[in-house]
Amino acid sequence: MRIKADELQLPWLRAKGLELNLGRVVREWEEEEGPTPMPDIASLREWDKKLLRRYKPFYLPFCDLCCLCTFGKCDLSRGKRGGCGIDMGGQLSRIVLLSCCIGASTHCGHARHMLDELIEKYGRDHPLDVGGENVYLEAPTIRLVTGIKPRTLGDLEDVLDYCETELVHLLSCTHTGQEGDNLDFESKVFHAGMIDHVVMEVADIAQISAYGFPKADPEAHLVELGMGVIDRSKPVILVIGHNVPPAIGVANYLARENLEDQVEVCGICCTAIDLTRYSRKAKIVGPISFQLRFVRSGVADVIMVDEQCIRADILREAQKVNAVLITTHYKNFQGLPDRTRDPVEGIVKDLVEGKLPGVAILDSEKAGEVAVRVAMQIAPRRRKMGLIPPEEKVMEEARRCTSCFSCVRACPNTLPIPQALAEAGKGDLKPLSELYEPCVGCGRCEQEGICPVGIKPHTLILGAHRLETAEERFKMRAGRGAIQDVEIRRVGQPIVMGEIPGVLALVGCSNFPGSWKEVARIAEEFARRKYILCTTGCSAMAIGMYRDENGQSLYETYPGVFDAGGIVNCGSCVANSHIAGAAIKIANIFAKRRLRSNYEEIADYIHNRVGAVGVAWGAYSQKASSIASGFWRLGVPVIVGPHGSKYRRALLGRKEDPEAWKVIDARTGKEVYVGPVPEHLFFMAETVEEAMVAIPKLCMRANDTARGRSMKLNHYIDLHRKLFGELPDDLHLFVRTAADIPVTMKDEVMAFLKEKGWKEFENPNPDPTLVPRLVRAKEG
Amino acid sequence: MEPWQRAEVPGPVKAVLITKPEVVAALIKRAKRPLFVVGTGSLGGNGEKSPLEYVVRIARAGKVPLVATAHAAVELRKRGVQPAARMAMVEICSRLTDPKWSLHGDGQPHDLVLMLGLGPYYMEWLMGSGLKSFAPHLRTISLNRVYQPHCSWSFPNMSEEEWYKNLEKIAEELER
Ligand code: SF4
Ligand code: SF4
Ligand code: SF4
Numbered sequence: 001m002r003i004k005a006d007e008l009q010l011p012w013l014r015a016k017g018l019e020l021n022l023g024r025v026v027r028e029w030e031e032e033e034g035p036t037p038m039p040d041i042a043s044l045r046e047w048d049k050k051l052l053r054r055y056k057p058f059y060l061p062f063c064d065l066c067c068l069c070t071f072g073k074c075d076l077s078r079g080k081r082g083g084c085g086i087d088m089g090g091q092l093s094r095i096v097l098l099s100c101c102i103g104a105s106t107h108c109g110h111a112r113h114m115l116d117e118l119i120e121k122y123g124r125d126h127p128l129d130v131g132g133e134n135v136y137l138e139a140p141t142i143r144l145v146t147g148i149k150p151r152t153l154g155d156l157e158d159v160l161d162y163c164e165t166e167l168v169h170l171l172s173c174t175h176t177g178q179e180g181d182n183l184d185f186e187s188k189v190f191h192a193g194m195i196d197h198v199v200m201e202v203a204d205i206a207q208i209s210a211y212g213f214p215k216a217d218p219e220a221h222l223v224e225l226g227m228g229v230i231d232r233s234k235p236v237i238l239v240i241g242h243n244v245p246p247a248i249g250v251a252n253y254l255a256r257e258n259l260e261d262q263v264e265v266c267g268i269c270c271t272a273i274d275l276t277r278y279s280r281k282a283k284i285v286g287p288i289s290f291q292l293r294f295v296r297s298g299v300a301d302v303i304m305v306d307e308q309c310i311r312a313d314i315l316r317e318a319q320k321v322n323a324v325l326i327t328t329h330y331k332n333f334q335g336l337p338d339r340t341r342d343p344v345e346g347i348v349k350d351l352v353e354g355k356l357p358g359v360a361i362l363d364s365e366k367a368g369e370v371a372v373r374v375a376m377q378i379a380p381r382r383r384k385m386g387l388i389p390p391e392e393k394v395m396e397e398a399r400r401c402t403s404c405f406s407c408v409r410a411c412p413n414t415l416p417i418p419q420a421l422a423e424a425g426k427g428d429l430k431p432l433s434e435l436y437e438p439c440v441g442c443g444r445c446e447q448e449g450i451c452p453v454g455i456k457p458h459t460l461i462l463g464a465h466r467l468e469t470a471e472e473r474f475k476m477r478a479g480r481g482a483i484q485d486v487e488i489r490r491v492g493q494p495i496v497m498g499e500i501p502g503v504l505a506l507v508g509c510s511n512f513p514g515s516w517k518e519v520a521r522i523a524e525e526f527a528r529r530k531y532i533l534c535t536t537g538c539s540a541m542a543i544g545m546y547r548d549e550n551g552q553s554l555y556e557t558y559p560g561v562f563d564a565g566g567i568v569n570c571g572s573c574v575a576n577s578h579i580a581g582a583a584i585k586i587a588n589i590f591a592k593r594r595l596r597s598n599y600e601e602i603a604d605y606i607h608n609r610v611g612a613v614g615v616a617w618g619a620y621s622q623k624a625s626s627i628a629s630g631f632w633r634l635g636v637p638v639i640v641g642p643h644g645s646k647y648r649r650a651l652l653g654r655k656e657d658p659e660a661w662k663v664i665d666a667r668t669g670k671e672v673y674v675g676p677v678p679e680h681l682f683f684m685a686e687t688v689e690e691a692m693v694a695i696p697k698l699c700m701r702a703n704d705t706a707r708g709r710s711m712k713l714n715h716y717i718d719l720h721r722k723l724f725g726e727l728p729d730d731l732h733l734f735v736r737t738a739a740d741i742p743v744t745m746k747d748e749v750m751a752f753l754k755e756k757g758w759k760e761f762e763n764p765n766p767d768p769t770l771v772p773r774l775v776r777a778k779e780g
Numbered sequence: 781m782e783p784w785q786r787a788e789v790p791g792p793v794k795a796v797l798i799t800k801p802e803v804v805a806a807l808i809k810r811a812k813r814p815l816f817v818v819g820t821g822s823l824g825g826n827g828e829k830s831p832l833e834y835v836v837r838i839a840r841a842g843k844v845p846l847v848a849t850a851h852a853a854v855e856l857r858k859r860g861v862q863p864a865a866r867m868a869m870v871e872i873c874s875r876l877t878d879p880k881w882s883l884h885g886d887g888q889p890h891d892l893v894l895m896l897g898l899g900p901y902y903m904e905w906l907m908g909s910g911l912k913s914f915a916p917h918l919r920t921i922s923l924n925r926v927y928q929p930h931c932s933w934s935f936p937n938m939s940e941e942e943w944y945k946n947l948e949k950i951a952e953e954l955e956r
Pocket of ligand 2: 279436442443444
């Protein structure tokens with residue numbers, strides 16, 4: 001329990017900033033405590049090692065050097081060790097751990113900051129409610145990991161206390177001269193990921209409960225999305241980041257003052273998603289890669305940022321278009337004066353008169369009021385001053401290109417800029433305009449010293465695409481939050497038996513290797529194939545920014561239910577916890593496995609039975625790495641796009657090694673070969689086609705019934721044939737008995753199996769586990 | 781020589797530049813167990829010539845088995861070549877770090893790997909670096925148009941025209 005008082009005056013005590021911690025008061029609940037309440041770094045190491053025996057790290061050094069301490073730089077290539085004794089495997093696993101610590105700490109800091117604010121506003125006893133009657137199991141990951149069943153906002157503080165402790169220990173492991181074994185580093189990576197899932201759950205259930213976001217509602221409203229939906233005739237406030245309270249401050253002020261129809265509020269990245277869960281008037285511009293392009297369009301009069309994934313040069317960019325910047329979080333002051341304690345009038349005056357380019361206001365409601373008042377006053381004067389050149393100017397600029405390729409070498413996606421400029425110079429803007437989609441908006445091509453003649457390729461791309469940009473009008477379903485218990489009851493059996501071919505999570509950032517529409521393409525393909533699709537964050541937007549053959553967005557065509565063929569937008573990054581939560585709920589609600597602090601058993605269940613796979617096609621951030629690692633510890637495979645190879649290591653199974661694919665039959669205690677399912681834990685696909693073939697394959701599980709396996713094989717074979725032009729050459733490893741073969745493919749598959757010398761598996765349907773203590777058979 | 785992508789600075793050990801394509805042909809001839817890994821980055825071309833054409837000629841003449849990643853196999857088959865295997869890039873490259881693994885399954889590792897078009901530049905870069913540090917038994921040659929410093933040998937950054945000339949020379953040498 002924590003008691004905080006800014007000022008306390010008693011007859012016998014006078015105190016300022018008093019904070020009392022009275023230890024934890026654990027409220028008991030009906031479920032018996034499992035073996036690992038609040039696990040520390042060592043508690044689940046054995047489980048991690050089991051996974052790591054199957055899925056070996058393949059390290060991909062980004063560079064050969066380590067420069068972490070003053071012994072360095074050390075060359076670690078080709079078997080060398082650094083001055084501290086670490087080798088390349090140790091170093092790279094340490095970097096992965098560092099990345100996951102950054103990611104998990106970021107979510108944890110976000111959760112703590114928001115929780116403090118919500119408790120201040122709504123009180124420690126404010127009840128948690130993520131879905132009323134429909135969601136009895138409100139916090140599956142928290143219960144599973146910590147053993148706490150949280151009922152109020154205050155209960156979440158205890159959860160965060162535990163997570164913060166673990167994160168400090170984990171980060172300390174990356175110091176020079178700590179861990180030396182790469183697999184032990186990897187186990188710590190998994191631990192960081194697990195903690196990340198806990199803190200994400202804290203953040204999302206706190207904000208759902210306090211702000212009244214959609215509560216596990218499959219029919220959550222549709223939100224307007226795209227650069228073209230923003231009404232530029234009004235004053236426009238743009239919010240960017242992940243911590244929604246200041247943006248809610250804007251919405252509250254507008255509602256209070258009856259100004260909702262007079263000011264346009266829109267957002268980029270997760271703050272946008274969470275704001276639209278709160279306000280039906282708010283709109284979404286697009287994913288994080290739209291930051292530069294939208295700011296430079298000049299449409300936003302006031303830019304309000306909070307935390308995470310905000311461009312570090314946002315102030316410079318805002319100044320270029322005379323927009324006002326308001327920062328709202330001590331994680332990101334941008335060098336601006338802290339005016340939190342000043343009266344609103346004075347701040348507004350200084351900003352409107354241009355005395356300051358922006359301010360920091362660390363009070364959400366005050367920041368909201370200032371943003372609105374400033375936007376309304378400066379909008380008429382700014383006239384949406386933008387930097388996007390008209391078509392004639394683009395052509396004129398393009399003619400100056402000398403085709404030196406310097407910009408191409410700076411571009412993360414190696415876009416063919418000079419070739420497109422050459423066409424533009426001749427009057428054809430199409431090739432340049434087509435670079436708009438695969439451009440991730442990083443601005444590297446425009447940096448100082450890149451172009452010898454001073455061309456700004458990114459800006460010219462925006463100019464070439466100007467008319468199409470105005471037509472970007474899409475729909476996205478608002479983030480619904482958790483999955484209902486009844487939905488889990490309905491789909492639990494078909495998922496575990498393999499009859500729903502898989503749960504596909506399309507998540508993560510927008511560092512796509514090509515157009516964002518590739519994500520929508522994956523979504524459409526697998527929704528049609530009746531997979532359950534879950535999505536969050538920038539990927540949820542990418543799915544929305546596409547129209548199908550009926551001219552509709554996929555959220556309009558497919559329902560928002562957690563069922564076969566549904567596309568479920570859970571919400572922002574922190575809502576990824578609900579996707580892991582759904583898998584955990586299947587084990588608990590459907591299979592009645594004990595949940596409370598029983599991590600290993602639940603992960604074992606999920607790994608062997610729940611055919612789920614995550615795809616983070618444009619993952620770029622450290623948060624994405626920690627989210628992925630939380631899935632790894634649950635035994636859920638994750639696929640990333642080519643840029644994901646820069647995370648520096650894959651976790652790969654060797655399908656040809658029969659020893660790696662044995663489970664224990666919990667009925668008999670005997671070891672049984674089940675085939676390479678799922679084949680990998682962390683896999684980088686070269687192309688979207690490769691990812692699409694990997695998805696059905698990585699959804700196979702040891703527990704699949706014959707009917708379920710035949711359905712999964714059907715999709716695997718069909719996609720392999722469609723995209724790679726032939727039968728997969730590893731089919732014999734996945735067909736356990738003839739009953740697994742899809743009926744319509746029987747002859748062809750049988751002929752192939754015969755050629756491979758295939759034999760039926762000895763025991764095709766064991767009760768699979770990797771954990772010996774879960775064997776039910778009595779010895780002797 | 782600078783790497784193709786501006787910020788990709790590798791470290792002290794960098795690929796030896798291939799200045800004479802004949803050297804590549806000689807290395808292939810000398811190798812006991814070579815392998816050619818080809819990805820979707822090889823599928824382009826300038827309308828007249830395609831890198832894949834040379835992949836096929838080099839593999840045939842040098843008797844180098846082909847492993848195709850992603851959907852590169854589809855294009856190879858269109859040219860009448862069935863690759864020895866289709867595997868994802870990380871699948872083949874991780875196996876190559878195992879000194880007991882080979883495509884032939886006889887426990888003898890490959891000794892030379894040719895690479896071309898393994899996805900985007902940075903992805904091939906990372907595969908090269910993975911092999912450099914974790915497959916000490918192996919030498920790698922990048923036949924890409926741009927410098928891949930993590931390989932043992934690589935072409936420098938060059939024009940498409942020069943590149944085709946070099947590939948032609950390697951193919952000719954092997955076909956002789
Ligand atoms: S941490 Fe180790 S490897 Fe890195 S610079 Fe220091 S001594 Fe060298
Ligand atoms: S802004 Fe776009 S074109 Fe420019 S370097 Fe970045 S991705 Fe490439
Ligand atoms: S850097 Fe400038 S001159 Fe060189 S290719 Fe790019 S736009 Fe043209």
